[in-house]
Amino acid sequence: MELKAPEQELSRFRTRVLAAAGFVLFGFCLILARYFYLQVMQHEYYATRAENNRISLLPIAPNRGLIVDCNGVVLARNYSAYTLEITPSKVINLEDTIDELAEIIDIQVKDRRRFRKLLEESKNFESLPIRTRLSDEEVARFIARRYRFPGVDIKARLFRQYPQGELAAHSVGYIGRINQRELAMLEEDPQVRDNYRGTEYIGKTGLEQSYENWLHGVAGYEQLEVDASGRAVRSLSRVPPTPGQNLQLTLDVGLQRVAEEAFGGRRGALVAIEPGTGGVLALVSTPKFDPNLFVDGITVENWDALNTSPNRPMINRALNGVYPPGSTFKPFMALAALETGKRTAQQTIFDPGYFEFGNNIFRDSHAGGRGAVDMVRSLEISSDTYYYMLANDMGIDMIAGFMSKFGFGAATGIDVKGESIGVLPSPEWKRKRFRKPEQQRWYAGETISIGIGQGYNAYTPLQLAHATATLAADGVMYRPHLVKYVTDPQTGTQRKIEPEPVATLGLKPENLAVVRKGMQAVNISGTGANAFRGAPYAVAGKTGTAQVFSLRGAAYKDLSVGEHLRDHALYIAYAPVEKPVIALAILVENGGWGASIAAPLARQVLDYYLLGIKPKSAAQVDTEAGD
Amino acid sequence: MIDPRPYLKRLVLPLDPFLFGVLMGILGLAALMMLSASPERMEAQAINTGVALSAMWLVASQPPQRLHSFALPLYLLGVVLLIAVKLFGEVSKGAQRWLDIGITRIQPSELMKIAMPLMLAWYFQKREGSLQVRDFLVAALLLAMPVALILKQPDLGTALLVLSSGLFVIYFAGLSWKLIVPVVMLALIGVSAILVYQQDICVPDLKWPGLHDYQKHRVCTLLDPSSDPRGKGFHTIQSTIAIGSGGVLGKGWRDGTQTHLDFLPERHTDFILAVISEELGLIGVIGILLLYCLLIARGLMIAANAPNLFSRLLAGAITMIFFTYAFVNMGMVAGILPIVGVPLPMISYGGTALVTLCLxxxxxxxxxxQRRRA
Structure with missing residues (x-):
């Protein structure tokens, strides 16, 4: 036994070695099982994850479509510029970084402020510009020190530019950075959201907003191989973006400029429409603003200046200002009388200078009265008494019924979002508008002033121009529109925005002829005669002066002090009478008499459009329009 | 002309051809993968390999008796140095592991990986024939002291390796199965329990008795790497992706996207197996496992045939260190063991571990x- 001890010891050791070998084998099998599981059973899953790690889809924003006028004059375009951008998520201390950047690149207080505003509104992980439009020298200076600024980079970006500045700003509108609210809207549709992944700007107002879908285009993308730090290593594939469609407008920049300058700093609006198509030739709202200010985030100072100005330059008065039409309502009243058989053209009334209804006296603006007045003369001299009586004879329901056919109190359907619908007064409207029963009731006395375009009447200049254009087109109504063609910049194919006849009112030609005669008389011997003296073309027109302080309903409430109490001057016209090519409505806020303020303005516009005569002041600036 | 053959023979004689062959296979694969993962480190690793092979040759040409006589002094030196580290050591990356001895910095814990099995084998040899339960207690004490010192640095990986090297000596020395089996069972039950109940025990407010929060965090991150994808979990997630995406055949040498786009951390050191898995696939993993199996088989064979207790215990324990290294590294890279900083034996970049393993x-x-000479 003693002798055998080492032998026994050895065999016992060898058993342990064998057990250890078994242990090793077991351990390695465990490992192998794990690798088998990962590499064979879970291979698909991990292969996908590795691909997701390495491949990054970089959206490429499409170039936004251009906006040009009917002659190709550019109203909105893109230009490329370098911006200095910070990705906040990659920067440890933003303030320190900006301070250090300021040592090599000029960064103003306003830049910092704008950056902070963008930061508040930003989507996560995107890079935000701290400075735009860097000079070549600044670019070089930064590139040399780039290593010091992780998370900061120079980018070449396309910027929107409105080369005409304030011209037609309300129609063209502007773009701005996508804000949280817009982002939430875009994200409702996954397809739209994907298309906007690389896009930072979106149309905010005007055509830029209304034609956003056309102008934006389809985003492309680049498949990039990236490393763990997110740096692109190489490009794997690239789907180019499809640029947005270009818009060619019906708007004529020359006419627009003449019209804007004719206002000479006064507040107001002008809408000129081609009667046979509904194409908007000019759409003016003054005062104006410079849409370029909004493109890369408007500064607080500029924003405050625009918003606190009592003149409210940001409001598009042509679409959103609602005014009583005053006497410009009378041609439509006359036509209504003829069509409904309430008057004949030859029927005369006696005008003593006032109209008495119950205990109320409705005064004519011509105090002494005009004696015997027929329909043509009522328009020529703008008799109030004639229309007080007419309104009383027709009654409110008949008036409202006829006027609604002309589009009063309804959206015109213009291709710019957000037009106001104004107020076409009727008992029904009053019931909806007011809460208290005594206010909801329509009083017969309220009908009287409706006849001269006062009372609750409130329309946008666009509605007035639209109705005038319909009148000029003998009752054929076209949808007003600013865009004539949508052009594909790649193929050059044009898609015409066809004139859409919305309705044919079926007006009797002889009735139209009476009203036309009356409106022509206005400019020959009536209230517009001074303004149109010597005009070589025949104009149908009507002046209007709308009282501000009797204004009710949905009109400006804050314009009721001092100068703002003065009457609005209005004028509607179409020309040439034989074959109208332009119909317009003009409103000058607190301008006073329509005849002395609005009608001369119309003369300048018509002279330019029909004869090519430029007013002196406009002629000098117009040379730069060709770029 | 001098005949080179006698010199060549003297050079080759101490080397075990089989072991050397397997070793060359492993080192060849290591070079290949280093060329992919970190070609700029090829030169440095070549020098490391040269040093390691020279050290191996030097030790191989010594008789085991000399190793025997080194055992006690080496162990004592190791313990003294570990205490010195505790007192004067340099702190780097939050751990106190290095000792500056003027010319260079040394890591005494590394020395312990060899000194520990030497010491215990020496002890059991000394007690041969009159082995009592008390001797196992002494061995456990000899083992526990340096392990505790290393654990305090803290260096969990090295502590684990030193501990296992000692435990293997004790195991081979004949520790009763009655003791081994219950402990192993208990450990298995504990690990399974953690796996089953991970949802409940990893809730933030629960304190684990006797453990620090960071230790709990480490275990919980292992159980669910996605709970900390940017921090500790990042290594595990990215290396599992690298392994899984490699598939059976791999993406091809130098074509690993996880590796070459920097998603894989520590790709040339602890996580080089993920590179192999990604680029050479399951085939590569099986190849490595086979090489290690051959290495370990040869080592165990040497142990089984060794002429005395000291040699047997030493050979057995050292062979099992290879296994421990390989198992822990492969497990942690594949996300089934915590990340403790154990390199893949003889493949990961770095001189220290390579020299230790070649020793x-x-x-x-x-x-x-020794058998040959006998």
Missing amino acids: GCGILMSIQG
Whole structure:
């Protein structure tokens, strides 16, 4: 036994070695099982994850479509510029970084402020510009020190530019950075959201907003191989973006400029429409603003200046200002009388200078009265008494019924979002508008002033121009529109925005002829005669002066002090009478008499459009329009 | 003209051809993968390899008796140095592991990986024939002291390796199965319990008795790497992706996207197996496992045939260190073991572990040579 001890010891050791070998084998099998599981059973899953790690889809924003006028004059375009951008998520201390950047690149207080505003509104992980439009020298200076600024980079970006500045700003509108609210809207549709992944700007107002879908285009993308730090290593594939469609407008920049300058700093609006198509030739709202200010985030100072100005330059008065039409309502009243058989053209009334209804006296603006007045003369001299009586004879329901056919109190359907619908007064409207029963009731006395375009009447200049254009087109109504063609910049194919006849009112030609005669008389011997003296073309027109302080309903409430109490001057016209090519409505806020303020303005516009005569002041600036 | 053959023979004689062959296979694969993962480190690793192989040759050409006589002094030196580290050591990356001895910095814990099995084998040899339960207690004490010192640095990986090297000596020395089996069972039950109940025990407010929060965090991150994808979990997630995406055949040498786009951390050191898995696939993993199996088989064979207790225990324990290294590294890279900083033996970049492991090979060769000489 003693002798055998080492032998026994050895065999016992060898058993342990064998057990250890078994242990090793077991351990390695465990490992192998794990690798088998990962590499064979879970291979698909991990292969996908590795691909997701390495491949990054970089959206490429499409170039936004251009906006040009009917002659190709550019109203909105893109230009490329370098911006200095910070990705906040990659920067440890933003303030320190900006301070250090300021040592090599000029960064103003306003830049910092704008950056902070963008930061508040930003989507996560995107890079935000701290400075735009860097000079070549600044670019070089930064590139040399780039290593010091992780998370900061120079980018070449396309910027929107409105080369005409304030011209037609309300129609063209502007773009701005996508804000949280817009982002939430875009994200409702996954397809739209994907298309906007690389896009930072979106149309905010005007055509830029209304034609956003056309102008934006389809985003492309680049498949990039990236490393763990997110740096692109190489490009794997690239789907180019499809640029947005270009818009060619019906708007004529020359006419627009003449019209804007004719206002000479006064507040107001002008809408000129081609009667046979509904194409908007000019759409003016003054005062104006410079849409370029909004493109890369408007500064607080500029924003405050625009918003606190009592003149409210940001409001598009042509679409959103609602005014009583005053006497410009009378041609439509006359036509209504003829069509409904309430008057004949030859029927005369006696005008003593006032109209008495119950205990109320409705005064004519011509105090002494005009004696015997027929329909043509009522328009020529703008008799109030004639229309007080007419309104009383027709009654409110008949008036409202006829006027609604002309589009009063309804959206015109213009291709710019957000037009106001104004107020076409009727008992029904009053019931909806007011809460208290005594206010909801329509009083017969309220009908009287409706006849001269006062009372609750409130329309946008666009509605007035639209109705005038319909009148000029003998009752054929076209949808007003600013865009004539949508052009594909790649193929050059044009898609015409066809004139859409919305309705044919079926007006009797002889009735139209009476009203036309009356409106022509206005400019020959009536209230517009001074303004149109010597005009070589025949104009149908009507002046209007709308009282501000009797204004009710949905009109400006804050314009009721001092100068703002003065009457609005209005004028509607179409020309040439034989074959109208332009119909317009003009409103000058607190301008006073329509005849002395609005009608001369119309003369300048018509002279330019029909004869090519430029007013002196406009002629000098117009040379730069060709770029 | 001098005949080179005698010199060549003297050079080759101490080397065990089989072991050397396997080793060359592993080192060849290591070079290949280093060329992919970190070609700029090829030169440095070549120098490391040269040093390691020289050390191996030097040890291999010594008789085991000399190793025997080194055992006690080496162990004592190791303990003294570990205490010195505790007192004067340099702190780097939050751990106190290095000792500056003027010319260079040394890591005494590394020395313990060899000194520990030497010491215990020496002790059991000394007690041969009159082994009592008390001796196992002494061995446990000899083992526990340096392990505790290393654990305090803290260096969990090295502590684990030193501990396992000692435990293997004790195991081979004949620790009763009655003790081994219950402990192993208990450990298995504990690990399974953690796996089953991970949802409940990893809730933030629960304190684990006796453990620090960071230790709990480490275990919980292992159980669910996605709970900390940017921090500790990042390594595990990215290396599992690298492994899984490699599939059976791999993406091809130098074509690993996880590796070459920097998603894989520590790709040339602890996580080089993920590179192999990604680029050479399951085939590569099986190849490595086979090479290690051959290495370990040869080592155990040497142990089984060693002429005395000291050699047997030493050879057995050292062989099992290879296994521990390989198992822990492969497990942590594949996300089934916590990340403790154990390199893949003889493949990961770095001189220290390579020299230690080659010294181990040298010892095995020395023991094998003893039979030849006898």
